[in-house]
Amino acid sequence: MISEILTKYLSNEATEQEIQTLFEWIDASEENKKEFIAAKKSCVMTSLSDLNSISETSVIQLKTRNKVFKYLKFAAVFLVLLGLGKLAFNYNQKANYSKEIVLELADGRSEFITKNNQTKIVNNKGDLIARKFPNQITYFGKVHDQEVVYNTLKVPYGKKFKLQLSDGTVVSLNSGTTLKYPEQFGLNTKRNVYLTGEAFFEVAKDKTHPFIVHANHIQVEVLGTKFNVSAYPENPTVNSTLIEGSIKLAEAENKSNTVLIVPNQMATWQNNSKKITTKFVDTSIYSAWTKGDIAFKDTPFSTIAKIIERTYDVKIINENSDLARQSFTGSIKISESSVENILELLKRDTPFNYAVKENTITITNIP
Amino acid sequence: MSNNNSFESNLFESFKKGDQAAFTHFYEKYFKRITAFCIQFIYDKDEAENLAQEALLYLWQNKQSLDSVNGIQSFLYTYAKSKCLNTIRHNKVKDRFKNDLLNIKERELNIEILNSISFDTLELTELERIIQESINDLPPKTREVFIKKRIENKKNAEIAEEMQVTLKAVEAHMTKALKILKTKLSDYLFLIFILICNN
Numbered sequence: 001m002i003s004e005i006l007t008k009y010l011s012n013e014a015t016e017q018e019i020q021t022l023f024e025w026i027d028a029s030e031e032n033k034k035e036f037i038a039a040k041k042s043c044v045m046t047s048l049s050d051l052n053s054i055s056e057t058s059v060i061q062l063k064t065r066n067k068v069f070k071y072l073k074f075a076a077v078f079l080v081l082l083g084l085g086k087l088a089f090n091y092n093q094k095a096n097y098s099k100e101i102v103l104e105l106a107d108g109r110s111e112f113i114t115k116n117n118q119t120k121i122v123n124n125k126g127d128l129i130a131r132k133f134p135n136q137i138t139y140f141g142k143v144h145d146q147e148v149v150y151n152t153l154k155v156p157y158g159k160k161f162k163l164q165l166s167d168g169t170v171v172s173l174n175s176g177t178t179l180k181y182p183e184q185f186g187l188n189t190k191r192n193v194y195l196t197g198e199a200f201f202e203v204a205k206d207k208t209h210p211f212i213v214h215a216n217h218i219q220v221e222v223l224g225t226k227f228n229v230s231a232y233p234e235n236p237t238v239n240s241t242l243i244e245g246s247i248k249l250a251e252a253e254n255k256s257n258t259v260l261i262v263p264n265q266m267a268t269w270q271n272n273s274k275k276i277t278t279k280f281v282d283t284s285i286y287s288a289w290t291k292g293d294i295a296f297k298d299t300p301f302s303t304i305a306k307i308i309e310r311t312y313d314v315k316i317i318n319e320n321s322d323l324a325r326q327s328f329t330g331s332i333k334i335s336e337s338s339v340e341n342i343l344e345l346l347k348r349d350t351p352f353n354y355a356v357k358e359n360t361i362t363i364t365n366i367p
Numbered sequence: 368m369s370n371n372n373s374f375e376s377n378l379f380e381s382f383k384k385g386d387q388a389a390f391t392h393f394y395e396k397y398f399k400r401i402t403a404f405c406i407q408f409i410y411d412k413d414e415a416e417n418l419a420q421e422a423l424l425y426l427w428q429n430k431q432s433l434d435s436v437n438g439i440q441s442f443l444y445t446y447a448k449s450k451c452l453n454t455i456r457h458n459k460v461k462d463r464f465k466n467d468l469l470n471i472k473e474r475e476l477n478i479e480i481l482n483s484i485s486f487d488t489l490e491l492t493e494l495e496r497i498i499q500e501s502i503n504d505l506p507p508k509t510r511e512v513f514i515k516k517r518i519e520n521k522k523n524a525e526i527a528e529e530m531q532v533t534l535k536a537v538e539a540h541m542t543k544a545l546k547i548l549k550t551k552l553s554d555y556l557f558l559i560f561i562l563i564c565n566n
Binding site: 003004006007008010011012013016019020023026036037038039040041042043044045046047048273277 | 400401403404407408410440444464465466469472473476479480483484495498502516517522523525529538541542545546548549551552
């Protein structure tokens with residue numbers, strides 16, 4: 001009883017009532033007081049140790065992969081076979097947003113990026129500013145600062161796209177992502193881009209022009225580096241994972257709220273608490289999508305469902321509470337797996353039924 | 368360890384000559400630790416950081432008086448200790464409880480604890496090693512909870528959210544950590560006590 005309160009007290013979680021009880025106990029005998037002093041002293045003295053270095057090294061231990069991982073690893077082999085019988089979802093019936101990648105030009109014109117229109121983009125002076133390929137646009141050139149104008153690229157669910165910005169920075173855009181960026185960067189300005197969704201950046205080195213990704217309430221500033229930013233509007237967080245170099249995250253409205261992260265760290269901005277936290281992660285999981293994989297590590301099903309929705313442009317309705325509580329670890333090759341393959345795999349761990357109607361999947365309990 | 372020591376000894380020499388980069392190293396090494404120390408007596412993060420800042424500034428101003436790199440820690444903690452004592456004695460610690468008797472009692476206890484801690488160089492180095500080992504020996508999850516609590520000053524609820532565990536689990540880890548550390552460290556603190564008395 002007392003030892004419980006003592007712990008609470010030392011970790012600053014005790015109520016006033018409990019503290020009163022504790023202090024009365026301390027007053028009851030000299031022995032008690034000695035014990036209390038020894039306990040608090042031990043606790044205080046831990047501030048002598050290098051907590052920083054501990055938290056950066058030994059705490060980060062890879063968890064032993066669970067049994068699902070084994071399934072998924074084998075899955076990669078048999079998914080190739082099952083993949084042939086891939087289920088075709090009816091993509092055409094859902095028309096609440098564009099099914100094609102849309103490029104909005106500075107003058108307000110929009111165009112679709114489709115398979116067949118490899119073209120040049122010229123500005124209003126007739127200068128060539130970019131080349132368009134089916135899966136990529138490459139921009140080049142710089143302009144005077146006052147002439148910087150923005151293009152916006154919208155990638156719908158089920159598609160991915162790559163941009164090479166005019167400074168040489170390569171941006172991979174994940175499904176359901178919008179990026180606004182200067183058609184050509186200014187000669188003396190910072191390199192500002194605006195992100196909703198998820199993108200992987202390989203920023204061209206240029207110390208005199210910091211590269212800044214604006215996402216949600218966060219600014220990610222870099223000098224030259226590789227990192228992933230995930231800022232989907234439905235998530236209450238923005239995650240930024242660093243592969244190479246170093247980046248600085250700051251709250252847009254409060255620049256003093258900032259953290260610097262090093263490779264293999266992920267910084268997370270919480271919309272609600274307005275806090276930025278960091279931890280070490282296996283970055284391959286967070287950049288897997290750029291290689292056409294989906295990777296999870298102890299990822300809750302709700303998150304996986306959202307990733308599947310974006311990647312395959314489907315809707316998932318989960319009515320199975322066991323599955324909702326379950327987390328999974330593993331990785332999947334998108335090109336070799338259909339949604340059904342993935343669901344069949346997850347079923348092996350947590351049994352459920354599902355029904356597919358058009359592009360909506362409803363998951364239910366086993367009767 | 369010995370590599371690290373000679374690295375720090377070299378830095379210490381530069382530091383004594385007024386090298387700011389060397390000072391930055393010690394600043395970064397000790398700022399959080401001193402803050403973590405102070406916060407347990409004055410319960411205010413900003414105030415604790417101010418004291419840590421002050422202690423480090425004082426170190427910079429008095430760099431000539433230090434003989435060896437091992438003296439830095441003792442210097443900083445001794446300063447922080449006396450600053451905490453002053454803050455408490457001058458009633459500058461904010462009241463934490465509605466019942467004023469509790470506020471008074473807590474201050475008395477804290478003064479007693481601070482007075483009983485000695486920061487002699489030799490013992491500190493050995494103590495630091497033992498503490499480090501004790502923390503390293505905690506089970507991984509327990510250690511993570513303990514560090515989040517101690518270093519980042521997080522609330523149990525925040526830790527639970529971050530680590531995706533229940534509040535009860537966080538509390539259990541904290542109890543476990545403190546129990547283990549108490550057992551390991553209080554033996555040692557007792558030993559220091561004997562050492563001091565014999566001197």
